[in-house]
Every structure is written in C-alpha cells, then in structure tokens.
Amino acid sequence: MSIIQLNQRQLKIIDIVKANEPITSESIAAHLNVTRATLRSDLAILTMTGILDARPKVGYFYSGVSEINLMSNKIKDKKVEDIMSMPILVKKDMSIYEVIVTMFLADVGSIFIIDDDEFLCGIVSRKDLLKATIGGADINKMPIGMIMTRMPNVVTITKDEDIVLAAKKIIEHEVDSIPVIEYDKHDKTQAKAVGRMSKTNITKLFLELTDN
Amino acid sequence: MSIIQLNQRQLKIIDIVKANEPITSESIAAHLNVTRATLRSDLAILTMTGILDARPKVGYFYSGVSEINLMSNKIKDKKVEDIMSMPILVKKDMSIYEVIVTMFLADVGSIFIIDDDEFLCGIVSRKDLLKATIGGADINKMPIGMIMTRMPNVVTITKDEDIVLAAKKIIEHEVDSIPVIEYDKHDKTQAKAVGRMSKTNITKLFLELTDN
Numbered sequence: 001m002s003i004i005q006l007n008q009r010q011l012k013i014i015d016i017v018k019a020n021e022p023i024t025s026e027s028i029a030a031h032l033n034v035t036r037a038t039l040r041s042d043l044a045i046l047t048m049t050g051i052l053d054a055r056p057k058v059g060y061f062y063s064g065v066s067e068i069n070l071m072s073n074k075i076k077d078k079k080v081e082d083i084m085s086m087p088i089l090v091k092k093d094m095s096i097y098e099v100i101v102t103m104f105l106a107d108v109g110s111i112f113i114i115d116d117d118e119f120l121c122g123i124v125s126r127k128d129l130l131k132a133t134i135g136g137a138d139i140n141k142m143p144i145g146m147i148m149t150r151m152p153n154v155v156t157i158t159k160d161e162d163i164v165l166a167a168k169k170i171i172e173h174e175v176d177s178i179p180v181i182e183y184d185k186h187d188k189t190q191a192k193a194v195g196r197m198s199k200t201n202i203t204k205l206f207l208e209l210t211d212n
Numbered sequence: 213m214s215i216i217q218l219n220q221r222q223l224k225i226i227d228i229v230k231a232n233e234p235i236t237s238e239s240i241a242a243h244l245n246v247t248r249a250t251l252r253s254d255l256a257i258l259t260m261t262g263i264l265d266a267r268p269k270v271g272y273f274y275s276g277v278s279e280i281n282l283m284s285n286k287i288k289d290k291k292v293e294d295i296m297s298m299p300i301l302v303k304k305d306m307s308i309y310e311v312i313v314t315m316f317l318a319d320v321g322s323i324f325i326i327d328d329d330e331f332l333c334g335i336v337s338r339k340d341l342l343k344a345t346i347g348g349a350d351i352n353k354m355p356i357g358m359i360m361t362r363m364p365n366v367v368t369i370t371k372d373e374d375i376v377l378a379a380k381k382i383i384e385h386e387v388d389s390i391p392v393i394e395y396d397k398h399d400k401t402q403a404k405a406v407g408r409m410s411k412t413n414i415t416k417l418f419l420e421l422t423d424n
Contacts, residue, residue, distance in 0.1 A: 048257060133345040202415045
C-alpha cells in the first residue's frame, strides 16, 4: 500500500478524460500538445491507480473513483482492538458520587457499568452525571444503575470490527465513546466490556497517519 | 493525489532492495527469476511513488519513506475553517447553572467565555462544570468566570491553520475542543472566537475520508 502525489499533468489528464470520455491517448496528447510517448507513464499511473479505465480500441474512461475516498488499506485493516483503550468499569450499585470521583481519577468521558456477574449492563457519560447533579438527585445515595443508559440501548462494538465502523457508530449515535465487548461463550445475550473506543482514539489515529 | 495498492511482486522488490541496496534491475530480476522487461512497470511505480530511488549506473535504493506516513494532500490542504463548528459563547458573569443549561441546549462539550468587549477570555468543559457542581459551589450565584480556564492558558488555533495541527493540540493538551480565534486588528493581544474545533470534527473528517 502506498500513496502517490499526482502531478499537474496527471490532474489535467483526469479533467480531459472526464470531459471527453471515451478518449484515445492520441486525443489526450493533442489536448495537451505533447507526444503520446510523453504521456505513457502518466497514463500507466492513472490506470494502475484505478482512476482511469482503459478499454482496447475504445479509449480511456474516468472510473468515477473519488480520489478522496481512496484510503490506506492500513487503516481499513486496522481493527478496533489495535487502538482501543482500557474500559473503566464500576458496579451498578456504586453511588453517583463515587462514579464521578472514579471518572475524575481515570480521566475518561464515559464509565461502563457492570452487574454482579460482571456483564456489561449500562454506560454513563459526563453529560449524564452533570444532569444528575444539577437535577437535585442525592448523588451520595443514589446508585449509578438508576441513571445509566441500559443495555440493550448501549451502542457497542466488538474488537474484531473495523475502526471505520466504530467511528461511524460514535458519530451517528452522538456519543463520546462506546464499549468494546466480547459476548459470553455460553449466553450470547450477555457480554463483557473488554475495551473502550472513543473519539480520542480516532483523533490519535488520524494524527499518527497524517503527522510526519 | 491518489493511492495505489502495491502488488505482491512490488512488495518483494522493496524487500530485495532494502536488503541489497544499491542493486541493479538485472540483479532484482535475477532474485525474482523474471526478465528485466517484466519488472519495468513495477520499478516505474516504485520510483514514482518515491519508495525507491534510482541512480544511473549505480542502481536502486530504498528511500526510507515510511508508507503509512504518506497521506493525502487533500487532508494536508484542509484548513481548520473547512471543518470547524460554530462556537457557543457566554458572558463571563453568567452563572454556572445557566452555563450548564446552555451546554445541554447546544449539546456541546465546551463553552467559550467572552468579556464585555466580546473578546475570548476563557473556556469551560463538562469536566469543569461537573467539578464545580460536586465541589459545593453555589452554582446559581457563582459566575462562570470564577471557574473557567483563563486566557492565555486556553489552547487556541486560527482558522487558516492545518487540521493536523488542530488535532495535535487537542491530543497534546488533552482537551475535547479548542476555540478557533481571529486576532483583533488593532490589539493583537485580544481575539474573538469564530469557531470551535473538536474531536468530533476530526472523527467526522476521518469517517468522510475512509467510508466509501
């Protein structure tokens, strides 16, 4: 997998093909006022990248591949487990106040709630906790289980899924992070939280890929 | 800007060059047990992508370009103003309670605070607000200016900066979002907040670039 920078002439060729497809290499050369030989390597690059299609005795077509949508296979190959963080778990009978303290100590945006068998049963965000504190609840006494978003309403992902799917779930459901779960071997309706996938993980990956 | 998938033979050539540089195309062909003509297009692609360097009468070198670090110029060309969101601004004498309500209504993670001249003077996050509410402050009376992070300690960015720099600032300073500012024409020590750049903006961009 690699990336190449198209040169000005290659970009011009794309525009010419878009406007005139199908078009022969002779015609492209005429448009650019150069020889066919000059264009050979440009056309090779453009067809190898899949940007142009070449059909024998017909000419070149624009494949419609949006260049910005072509993306490193290395990203597509990365799985949730490659970049996820550790989950922060608390029992559902912990008080709201204690959960807030846990959230500050761990410095995370979401806390996952587990039941007595340690299966994931809910999630709370900073927003949920802020709502509870200003809502007048007795946060020292009220258990977190009372205000959490409950399973099966929690958006989750498994660790072998694509990162792109994780990003999509986070954006579509407007959440900061989602639990990475592993289903129980015996009871497929139950799952343990084995990781945490957040906008921070995605932003870090973006930075790693772009910052050189 | 485009991306190509290297084929198995091209990947093998990279390995051979890495291990034997400088190496002539004849020697590479011998390693692979093919003719030089067979390798011509592969070597053209590898040198055009900058992965290999060719020096006349010497041979091919591995350029050391890390493939994953090569990234779309379209990302590098994108500026903060292309993807930023609207800022949510409140006056510094607004009560903490009112700011929390504003935050819920706008559904944002950070609120920017402005002074009487509408210049940016601080920022508060959900975390700051949560800390204030459990800290026993009288959130109905205490002005937000008392608990905000103040300028010049606020991490900011201008709208013509690279998105990669914005992502870097967000990650390095461990914040959810940063104000996009425009300095005052007359007084360069003052700035107005004209946008908001968050992990959500970066995650959406990541999704747009990868999801096809």
